[in-house]
Amino acid sequence: MDVGVIVPSWQYWANPIKLQPLWELYYATLIADRVADANVQLIDLRVGGIDPSAIPECDVYFYWIMKSADAVEVYATHAALSFRFPRSQHFAGGNHVDHHADACAARFDASFIGTAEEQIVQAFQDRQDGRLERLYRTAGASPFAAYRHARRDFLPDDRIVNSEHFAQHGGFPGTGVSFSRGCSFHCRFCVYNNPSKFEYRNPEQITAEIEDLKRDYAIEGVNLRDEVCIPMNKVVATGYLNAIGRTGVRWRGQTVTIASEEMVQLAAESGCVELALGLENVESDRVLEIIDKPSKSIAANRRFIELLKKHNIKVKVCLIFGLPGETDAVLDRTMEFLDEVRPDYVAVSGFDPVPGSAIYADPAAYGITRIDSDLSRHAHLLYRFGDAEDVGLPFEYAEQTPFGPGRRRERIVADLCSIQSWLRERGMTY
Ligand code: SF4
Structure with a gap:
């Protein structure tokens, strides 16, 4: 067959x-x-x-x-x-x-x-x-953890290993891995908390997978595709990070901003060179409340970035423009924040009330009057790789939302284009 x-x-x-x-x-x-x-x-x-x-x-x-x-x-x-x-x-x-x-x-x-x-x-x-x-x-x-890790030999080697994963770190050979799936948080715009709890591979599996990749593809780094790459549970996190650390590779991933300093230090010691943080919004804590981020404090997010810098982990900040509760001050506040905090890299995407998310299920509760039914326009978050690309934003806010005046789509698009150009000029995108 x-x-x-x-x-x-x-x-x-x-x-x-x-x-x-x-x-x-x-x-x-x-x-x-x-x-x-x-x-x-x-x-x-x-x-x-x-x-x-x-x-x-x-x-x-x-x-x-x-x-x-x-x-x-x-x-x-x-x-x-x-x-x-x-x-x-x-x-x-x-x-x-x-x-x-x-x-x-x-x-x-x-x-x-x-x-x-x-x-x-x-x-x-x-x-x-x-x-x-x-x-x-x-x-x-x-x-x-009940299943073995993915075989890579269904694809040619050059589609498994490349220098792009760590292009910002000297371009050593790397590949993608997933040591967990699912997420137990409930961000209202997200569909990746499915399964709705973290499922981790065990430490022996993590080490074995990396060792296989080192042997078969001569990789020196792994790009963790896990939704949250520093587990919340200290015992799990310690086993997980030590399992990576004992292989001697360098790694990058994405996480939430609520890990302890002890775990951040352990991540650094285990070879972590870069973490992406989904801060999403740096205009007001209220937006973080509305979208139910694990950390609902911009001040706490700022401290977490300082913690990563202290431990020599490069920081990529991920933001979303167009979220419910955002105001026309978002562009200025974002530039102020980034000027103060100085992350290494920043990615700003357009908001997408993606089918399956809590916001999609109840758009009126977020002041959204229309969501485009064309599925090809929904990509979780909408990132543009250059000015020639369409901005997306397949939805509209009402004039009045439960959180105040609804932002006009044209204004969100203009702000998105402005911040992306501003970041490119500063060499903060990749
Ligand atoms: S955005 Fe990240 S932390 Fe929030 S629910 Fe989705 S996967 Fe979890």
């Missing part, structure tokens, strides 16, 4: 090859390991573009749709392959499917809600037995 795991083109990235398709590799590994007679290949549409006529025939195509922005392309690919290969079957899971279960169950031969490892294996068995179901839901515990 030929199984093709499809990697979408990721057309919204300036350099889609830089990051590795970790979830597609992970599920390809699971299917290859657990489904008898499965001949699994990764079909990587990031290279060569979206041309369904170039995709080889398979018995089953598997899509793991993490962003709704990929859904339109995946739907088109599915339709084209179904037409070319009418006997093929199509399985889909991922964040987008979790949040659009009925639409996906109507479209695909089998859809998976949740992390679904055992349900995927079951679906292949059911297919064999002629009783495939349209919808499979994850039932009971399916912990991340």
